[in-house]
Amino acid sequence: MPFTPAYRPDPVFAKLGPDFADPVAAARFPQLKLRRRNQDWAARIGLGALTEEEWTTHFGRFEPLPGNMNAPLAMRYHGHQFRVYNPDIGDGRGFLFGQLRDGAGRLLDFGTKGSGQTPYSRFGDGRLTLKGGVREVLAAEMLDALGVYTSKAFSLIETGEELVRGDEPSPTRSSVLVRLSHSHMRFGSFQRLAFFERPDLMRVLVDHCVDVYYPDLADRSGEARVAGLFAAVVRANARLAASWMAAGFVHGVLNTDNLNVTGESFDYGPWRFVPESDPEFTAAYFDEQGLYAFGRQPEAVSWALSQFGGALSLICPVAQLEPALAHFAPAYQSALVERMFARLKLKASGDAAADLDFLQGVFNWLTESRAGWDQFFHDWVGADAARAGQSPRAAHYERADFAPVREGLEARAGGVQLTHAYWRRPTPVSLVIEEVEGLWAAIAERDDWSAFERKLADIDELRAAAALSCHQPVAPKV
Known part of the structure; x- marks a missing residue:
């Protein structure tokens, strides 16, 4: 072989x-x-x-x-x-x-x-x-x-x-x-052991996760090891939630068996990419209450982490776990700035609060204007106003309510040169539901995979042009 x-x-x-x-x-x-x-x-x-x-x-x-x-x-x-x-x-x-x-x-x-x-x-x-x-x-x-x-x-x-x-x-x-x-290794793997009241097996699973996924915690023992693992998982999943938001992605089913200890996105059932910014946009037709809507994903991940922490409380006092969970919000905010700025190729201002306020303004404007999620990121990558002025959505950027967003973008311009041919496209590669259904229709009706293959080639071009790091910094086993 x-x-x-x-x-x-x-x-x-x-x-x-x-x-x-x-x-x-x-x-x-x-x-x-x-x-x-x-x-x-x-x-x-x-x-x-x-x-x-x-x-x-x-x-x-x-x-x-x-x-x-x-x-x-x-x-x-x-x-x-x-x-x-x-x-x-x-x-x-x-x-x-x-x-x-x-x-x-x-x-x-x-x-x-x-x-x-x-x-x-x-x-x-x-x-x-x-x-x-x-x-x-x-x-x-x-x-x-x-x-x-x-x-x-x-x-x-x-x-x-x-x-x-x-x-x-x-x-x-x-x-x-x-x-x-x-x-x-899902949160639900730990919940099962808590359900059956097996602290012995819970410790085995914690040790396994430290050994394999977080060896930097190897010098800790007992409750300190458990608390350290929980803190690492909270940080990893805060970054995951921020990454979804920057991508305009709605997972659809953020149950505790669909989140794992390394903060890696997986298991794609009724997912969607938002065509426009809409905090109430849902991916699953059966999510009638909007529990896992686009704007509620950070809340959903935080809630799932609280259930994971509840399971770990079988072998670690809650008082030692609570500080890590309380850190979710600032960790998420920091990661959101990082991921949004990476996608737009901006540089931080040095004032974390101001950068976060700027991003809130971006989200608000996108929601109110319905300018188009992917088109906005395509137009304003690098904060080049001249390039954005050639966009099919250029009229949106002339609106008075966009002025503060434009100023914030230009103040954080990273001086990036967009040399890849992808950036000369008038519209970005996207993957909204209508496109997905069209790709599938060709396969279902004619066994024609050509549009599917072209879409994957287009995504490869986006990947090469965007050059975004996507690996969580999980250390190898030592």
Whole structure:
């Protein structure tokens, strides 16, 4: 098998034992047709030379990778779903298939979606629609291009089954997705242990997370270690929430089983990008109360962190955890300035409060003017007023209420030269729902993947032009 030295298997989760996951078998699919292969990441982790047959063998039939896990594991967890506690969930249509190290020494997971039934499937079939797989690829690629620390859509294979779903025309085509992520360790993994009152296992899981994800905390012990881990997770997820807001992204389902300890975005179901700034914009049709609306995402993440902290209180006094949770708001605000300024290529003024006030003015103006989210960021990257004046939305920038925003932008201009050809486009690459539906319609009706491939190429161009860092600074194991 053509595995290079960059392939560094390290299946550490399996070593935790049988209290955290259940061995399962992958579904046997009638067809395996490779639809998406993330060759860039495959090359980085030593799998770039796999033939298509070898690829589908490992990521469609799920035969073990060399030196890796002997059997897939369905991870155990609970979670608050729309703030209602559910003890009957876990990996219901996915599993952990393997683990390995990236070039920086950080642990990576192969996690699946649509790979078959598990003990936690309840009444589900354990499958993923092809449309769902296509949407996950698009979300992960666009978020990565916009500087969000996200899981990678590593593989998408069409599996030849006809699925019945209540939220899309049926029967519909099926797929199995493999995502590459630095962690699938959810808040709900800790909540489950608190539910069963297992402080012994909670300490094992805390030690595992420190050892693998936050080794800088290795010299701490006992309650100080737990409090240190919680503080690190709060900071990571504050940055994640800020990144979503800067990207104009609505995750849709911010339940505690969809947030993890490394602050990495993952699991894309009913996501949306906002066409215009609207704090009440929701992604999920079933989010009738707007609990996870665009403007409420920081609140949702903070609330989920409080539930994570509540679980950790099984082994650490609340008084030692509360200071970290109280730090969420300033950590989020600081990260929001960082991520928004990075996207606009601005430089900080040196007055943190003034920069935050300026951004609030930007959000307010975008909401009131309906100028268009992506168009505004495209027009004003680098704060070049002459370039913005050539925009299809230039008339919006002549409004009197835009003057304070313009002044703030120009005062923070970073002097960046926009040399990439992408910046000569009159309109930006975007991924609003109408575009996603159009891409899927071509696939569903004519099996035409050309528009999908063109969109991914456009996203690659955006990624190259924007050059936004998207990796959370998680230290490798020492």
